[in-house]
Amino acid sequence: MNTPLTTHRNLVTLVQVLRKLERSRVPVDPEQYRSLVTHIADELRNHPRDAGLEALLTAVPELAELYENLQYEHAGLCRSPLDAAVGAEQAARDAIAAAMRR
Template sequence: MTTPLTTHRNLVTLVQVLRKLERSRVPVDPEQYRTLVSHIEAELRSYPQDAGLDALLAAMPELAELYENLNYAHAGLCRSPLDAAIHAEQAARDAIASAMGKPARPAAQS
């Protein structure tokens, strides 16, 4: 029987394992990583959209990133600060322009 408490524990445990894999100095098998992320995504899909989820997302950046990726088509970067998202987009555009041999756009005046 699955209860909200077991779902919460499962999600927290899976994210803790993900955190260990991401910080590991030993190379991780890509399939192992994908499988773990798939399990986390499945738990996220079944998790109630409530204050408990908001608390978990605030406490676990890895989980917040996966949550954003799952919901990107509907909500974009809904949990990322707007300034950080804008700077990341500009940096990506500059990197692409540089790779194409074009000059980067001048920075916007504030």
């Protein structure tokens, strides 16, 4: 049975593993990393949009970034400050324009 509390615990556990992998000094197998991110994405899709999720997203930048990437099609950079998002978009446009001139 998958309750909101179970989903929340699953997500917290997966995020803890993600943090360990990202901070590891030992090279991580790309397939292992990809599999973990897929599991986290699945949990995020099933997680209720509630205060618990918001607290997790605020506390864990890695999770917030993943969440934002999953929501990008519908909400853009929904968790990034607007100034940073606009700056990133402009930098991307500038880099594309420079690459096209070459």
